[in-house]
Amino acid sequence: MTLPHDRSRLLVEQGVPTTFFLNSIDRWIQTMITDDRGGNDSTSRLVEAKVIAKEQGIVCGHIVVDRLIEKYARDCSIQWNLQEGEVVKAGEIVLRINAYSSDILKIERVLLNILGRLSGIATSTSKWVSISENIGIACTRKTDWGLLDKWAVHIGGGLTHRLDREDALMLKENDVASEQKNGEDEIDTLKRIMMNIDLEKNTEFTIIEIRDDEQAVVAAETWARLQSNYGNEKPIVLLLDNMKIDEIKSIVEKLRLLNLRDWCILEGSGGITINSLTEWNTSGVDLVSTSSVNRGVPPLDLSMIIEGSDE
Numbered sequence: 001m002t003l004p005h006d007r008s009r010l011l012v013e014q015g016v017p018t019t020f021f022l023n024s025i026d027r028w029i030q031t032m033i034t035d036d037r038g039g040n041d042s043t044s045r046l047v048e049a050k051v052i053a054k055e056q057g058i059v060c061g062h063i064v065v066d067r068l069i070e071k072y073a074r075d076c077s078i079q080w081n082l083q084e085g086e087v088v089k090a091g092e093i094v095l096r097i098n099a100y101s102s103d104i105l106k107i108e109r110v111l112l113n114i115l116g117r118l119s120g121i122a123t124s125t126s127k128w129v130s131i132s133e134n135i136g137i138a139c140t141r142k143t144d145w146g147l148l149d150k151w152a153v154h155i156g157g158g159l160t161h162r163l164d165r166e167d168a169l170m171l172k173e174n175d176v177a178s179e180q181k182n183g184e185d186e187i188d189t190l191k192r193i194m195m196n197i198d199l200e201k202n203t204e205f206t207i208i209e210i211r212d213d214e215q216a217v218v219a220a221e222t223w224a225r226l227q228s229n230y231g232n233e234k235p236i237v238l239l240l241d242n243m244k245i246d247e248i249k250s251i252v253e254k255l256r257l258l259n260l261r262d263w264c265i266l267e268g269s270g271g272i273t274i275n276s277l278t279e280w281n282t283s284g285v286d287l288v289s290t291s292s293v294n295r296g297v298p299p300l301d302l303s304m305i306i307e308g309s310d311e
Helices: 019-036 062-072 101-131 147-155 173-179 186-195 213-230 245-257 274-280
Strands: 046-053 077-080 093-100 136-138 169-171 206-210 236-241 264-269 287-289 302-308
Touching: 019 062, 019 101, 019 147, 046 101, 062 077, 062 101, 093 101, 101 136, 101 147, 101 274, 101 302, 169 173, 173 186, 186 213, 206 213, 213 236, 213 245, 213 264, 236 245, 245 264
Parallel strands: 136 287, 169 206, 206 236, 236 264, 264 287
Antiparallel strands: 046 093, 046 302, 077 093
């Protein structure tokens, strides 16, 4: 089953960052440069700078670093020794920069912060992915650096999930509760909301949070009917948030017995840790989503060494 949670094509298309992604990158870079207040050195000379990894990890951040140099150090010449997504070993040179020392010092800390953080997230994600056997690993919208975090998760082999509120329709428990009319139970409210979904816009990627097996069956049945009437076969994502594994296995079995499993993508979420992945591998879900792949993750340890140029 193809999961709609991979939205990386909206960030980079055919190797080229989209305007949507570039605008986000520019906002983050400008804030970091402004806060750092670098530059204005009284003397400057032509030098070569090397960024060296002090530990093993996955390199991520080419697009962002290239954009940083393009906008704030245009006289710099940069040479990457490793491609995006490649593994760097401790002691290896990640990239070289040839430029005047004043330009390099202006961007040094911002560059290392960006490259270290994104590489750290990519490295963390790859560890999660290596443990998962038959389920996808997705981040959430709980990010510290927005789309930059999302990109790093993608480079590490994970799924970006929704990039923003407009990217996919998500109906959570509070959305259903806020639409509930007097005298109407939750199941009837859920059906009514689903019947009003704009399928022209939301067929590809719709997520509904469900709390028990009854809601799961009703959501799957309603979606199957809607899609059949629409002449489509796209499954709906059922978000199983903060449920125990045994509860989820029961839902999976009930959907299977009712021939509704193919109409659903089951997403486990809530309290998931890397140590619990082996248990999630047997739960029957198609993927898990967690902010733990990108939040609170240590950056890849990098350093920059500046040497005089022979020129």
